[in-house]
Amino acid sequence: xxxxxxxxxxxxxxxxxxxxxxxxxxxxxxxxxxxxxxxxxxxxxxxxxxxxxxxxxxxxxxxxxxxxxxxxxxxxxxxxxxxxxxxxxxxxxxxxxxxxxxxxxxxxxxxxxxxxxxxxxxxxxxxxxxxxxxxxxxxxxxxxxxxxxxxxxxxxxxxxxxxxxxxxxxxxxxxxxxxxxxxxxxxxxxxxxxxxxxxxxxxxxxxxxxxxxxxxxxxxxxxxxxxxxxxxxxxxxxxxxxxxxxxxxxxxxxxxxxxxxxxxxxxxxxxxxxxxxxxxxxxxxxxxxxxxxxxxxxxxxxxxxxxxxxxxxxxxxxxxxxxxxxxxxxxxxxxxxxxxxxxxxxxxxxxxxxxxxxxxxxxxxxxxxxxxxxxxxxxxxxxxxxxxxxxxxxxxxxxxxxxxxxxxxxxxxxxxxx
Amino acid sequence: xxxxxxxxxxxxxxxxxxxxxxxxxxxxxxxxxxxxxxxxxxxxxxxxxxxxxxxxxxxxxxxxxxxxxxxxxxxxxxxxxxxxxxxxxxxxxxxxxxxxxxxxxxxxxxxxxxxxxxxxxxxxxxxxxxxxxxxxxxxxxxxxxxxxxxxxxxxxxxxxxxxxxxxxxxxxxxxxxxxxxxxxxxxxxxxxxxxxxxxxxxxxxxxxxxxxxxxxxxxxxxxxxxxxxxxxxxxxxxxxxxxxxxxxxxxxxxxxxxxxxxxxxxxxxxxxxxxxxxxxxxxxxxxxxxxxxxxxxxxxxxxxxxxxxxxxxxxxxxxxxxxx
Numbered sequence: 236x237x238x239x240x241x242x243x244x245x246x247x248x249x250x251x252x253x254x255x256x257x258x259x260x261x262x263x264x265x266x267x268x269x270x271x272x273x274x275x276x277x278x279x280x281x282x283x284x285x286x287x288x289x290x291x292x293x294x295x296x297x298x299x300x301x302x303x304x305x306x307x308x309x310x311x312x313x314x315x316x317x318x319x320x321x322x323x324x325x326x327x328x329x330x331x332x333x334x335x336x337x338x339x340x341x342x343x344x345x346x347x348x349x350x351x352x353x354x355x356x357x358x359x360x361x362x363x364x365x366x367x368x369x370x371x372x373x374x375x376x377x378x379x380x381x382x383x384x385x386x387x388x389x390x391x392x393x394x395x396x397x398x399x400x401x402x403x404x405x406x407x408x409x410x411x412x413x414x415x416x417x418x419x420x421x422x423x424x425x426x427x428x429x430x431x432x433x434x435x436x437x438x439x440x441x442x443x444x445x446x447x448x449x450x451x452x453x454x455x456x457x458x459x460x461x462x463x464x465x466x467x468x469x470x471x472x473x474x475x476x477x478x479x480x481x482x483x484x485x486x487x488x489x490x491x492x493x494x495x496x497x498x499x500x501x502x503x504x505x506x507x508x509x510x511x512x513x514x515x516x517x518x519x520x521x522x523x524x525x526x527x528x529x530x531x532x533x534x535x536x537x538x539x540x541x542x543x544x545x546x547x548x549x550x551x552x553x554x555x556x557x558x559x560x561x562x563x564x565x566x567x568x569x570x571x572x573x574x575x576x577x578x579x580x581x582x583x584x585x586x587x588x589x590x591x592x593x594x595x596x597x598x599x600x601x602x603x604x605x606x607x608x609x610x611x612x613x614x615x616x617x618x619x620x621x622x623x624x625x626x627x628x629x630x631x632x633x634x635x636x637x638x639x640x641x642x643x644x645x646x647x648x649x650x651x652x653x
Numbered sequence: 654x655x656x657x658x659x660x661x662x663x664x665x666x667x668x669x670x671x672x673x674x675x676x677x678x679x680x681x682x683x684x685x686x687x688x689x690x691x692x693x694x695x696x697x698x699x700x701x702x703x704x705x706x707x708x709x710x711x712x713x714x715x716x717x718x719x720x721x722x723x724x725x726x727x728x729x730x731x732x733x734x735x736x737x738x739x740x741x742x743x744x745x746x747x748x749x750x751x752x753x754x755x756x757x758x759x760x761x762x763x764x765x766x767x768x769x770x771x772x773x774x775x776x777x778x779x780x781x782x783x784x785x786x787x788x789x790x791x792x793x794x795x796x797x798x799x800x801x802x803x804x805x806x807x808x809x810x811x812x813x814x815x816x817x818x819x820x821x822x823x824x825x826x827x828x829x830x831x832x833x834x835x836x837x838x839x840x841x842x843x844x845x846x847x848x849x850x851x852x853x854x855x856x857x858x859x860x861x862x863x864x865x866x867x868x869x870x871x872x873x874x875x876x877x878x879x880x881x882x883x884x885x886x887x888x889x890x891x892x893x894x895x896x897x898x899x900x901x902x903x904x905x906x907x908x909x910x911x912x913x914x915x916x917x918x919x920x921x922x923x924x925x926x927x928x929x930x931x932x933x934x935x936x937x938x939x940x941x942x943x944x945x946x947x948x949x950x951x952x953x954x955x956x957x958x959x960x961x962x963x964x965x966x967x968x969x970x971x972x973x974x975x976x977x
């Protein structure tokens with residue numbers, strides 16, 4: 236397997252995965268020192284999924300991380316101090332101490348939406364981001380992650396269905412890490428592959444080895460490119476394993492030891508190190524340089540984080556409402572007059588080509604039917620797990636308007652059959 | 654000048670705001686081709702097109718979630734609940750996602766959620782409710798519940814321009830039953846300000862939405878008996894206009910609160926606490942509540958009539974209070 240990633244980019248993937256893991260090691264120490272004031276959630280064993288998926292996005296794209304997607308936040312440009320101060324509840328954290336963990340974001344520059352603890356709710360929210368992006372002519376893709384357990388929520392279904400019917404440029408990564416807290420995936424869903432869920436939405440899906448960062452990257456890149464081209468949302472199931480408990484307090488005694496042992500052999504970092512060595516992309520010296528750099532950076536970042544003060548008590552009363560503190564202005568990449576009368580005006584009738592089948596292009600607006608070419612081409616050997624039926628990808632411009640009522644001839648034929 | 658119904662006033666506000674700003678979009682069930690169950694959004698699709706008037710699947714959580722996402726992109730979505738009772742389906746998106754967003758991470762959610770609410774039209778337990786207090790209890794949301802066509806239009810326009818998630822309750826009993834002349838040209842009504850609808854010195858009646866009209870009817874009857882009521886329309890439940898409430902109680906020394914919402918946990922309890930904290934020494938009698946019963950909204954007319962407050966119940970309670 237090979238992709239068009241440069242050697243430099245491949246080393247960068249190693250950097251982010253190792254930074255992800257080392258940062259969490261530091262957090263475990265801080266937790267033991269009682270410097271993490273709340274719970275600590277790790278992503279040991281899932282670093283390749285976080286890093287590889289986020290790496291496939293462009294700077295204008297949007298993400299919403301889940302609690303274990305520290306790697307994605309690092310790829311997106313956040314510094315270790317941001318995550319450290321969030322866990323340590325400092326005034327210098329991105330949320331000023333108002334929330335912890337990965338619960339932070341940035342609408343303007345990094346395009347990161349903060350998650351909430353309730354699972355599934357990011358799916359409709361990121362669908363809205365994607366729909367608005369298309370509306371504004373931005374040609375962006377929105378991505379979020381969900382665990383195997385989170386796929387059981389109603390919000391998952393409502394969000395995926397809306398994304399599908401809207402053909403929103405939205406990629407959902409299902410991180411199937413085997414466990415929803417203490418409940419194994421088999422008790423969460425009665426199916427083997429969570430990617431099968433895509434069939435119900437008539438959208439495409441892929442399954443990828445979540446512990447192989449190159450496979451993760453190339454599968455995600457393919458999905459992102461399809462999305463950007465207007466082909467509708469994609470579900471990718473990442474097969475991986477949560478190598479610790481749900482949170483730091485949880486020793487995960489409910490996980491069979493053999494399961495940990497099996498997945499330990501598939502450790503994403505060890506595999507990637509082997510890949511880099513076998514493909515002669517680095518030598519011992521380069522590895523040591525990167526490792527030393529990470530260690531040095533983390534020491535410095537930790538020092539900065541620990542020197543940050545706690546927030547002043549009165550801050551708890553502030554910021555419930557936006558009273559003009561934020562200026563709200565969309566980023567328009569298309570002429571506004573396309574969306575104003577007379578240009579926006581339409582005949583308000585459904586154009587149906589068959590019972591219930593709508594000509595999608597019209598209902599979804601002009602941006603959806605634009606031809607979009609994305610950046611660097613990659614050769615991808617990921618096989619689609621499920622292909623969306625071709626007819627749902629039809630565009631209105633080529634389809635002929637069909638009568639809304641069956642013609643007399645057809646009705647007669649129907650009668651005959653019955 | 655033509656008389657404009659409560660419903661038409663809201664529709665005008667939506668039209669005007671969409672005409673003013675292409676960032677304003679509508680999202681909801683059956684709002685486009687059909688024009689909404691009550692036709693509040695009729696004509697919007699024709700004028701503004703498929704991209705700005707979005708018919709969705711029956712998915713309240715997805716509607717609100719998508720509206721939040723749109724608002725993060727700088728749009729100003731107006732989401733319709735076909736009946737406001739269904740807002741329970743997206744409670745999490747509203748109370749946990751939208752309401753806490755600005756406080757937690759400084760991300761404003763300029764979104765309006767609107768829909769027909771309230772009883773008196775034999776809608777039964779799931780098409781008649783007043784769920785405003787679930788949300789008036791949630792910091793980060795704003796809750797508007799207008800009573801007149803003028804206020805409905807002006808408040809809707811303010812809500813769309815507000816940078817926060819605003820819930821806009823439209824009492825369906827009022828949709829086509831009340832009308833008034835509206836000013837030509839643009840006007841706004843500020844969020845968070847109550848209105849004194851009738852001045853009086855003997856006691857204060859605080860109400861909102863359809864019950865404002867019932868309260869005014871009662872005040873008219875009471876005036877003929879020599880009891881002059883000051884009637885206040887809250888208009889906004891969150892943030893609550895404490896100043897107007899306290900000023901009136903300090904003037905009349907007696908307070909009666911009327912709402913169509915059920916009794917326990919209704920806004921009357923909160924107002925009573927505010928008055929006890931801020932004007933206890935001014936009170937000459939107990940704070941009295943006239944509300945719906947603590948039951949679901951029943952369907953059959955005699956049951957629903959018994960459930961709801963009416964002018965007679967208000968008059969009876971006011972007469973008792975006036976004796977203090």
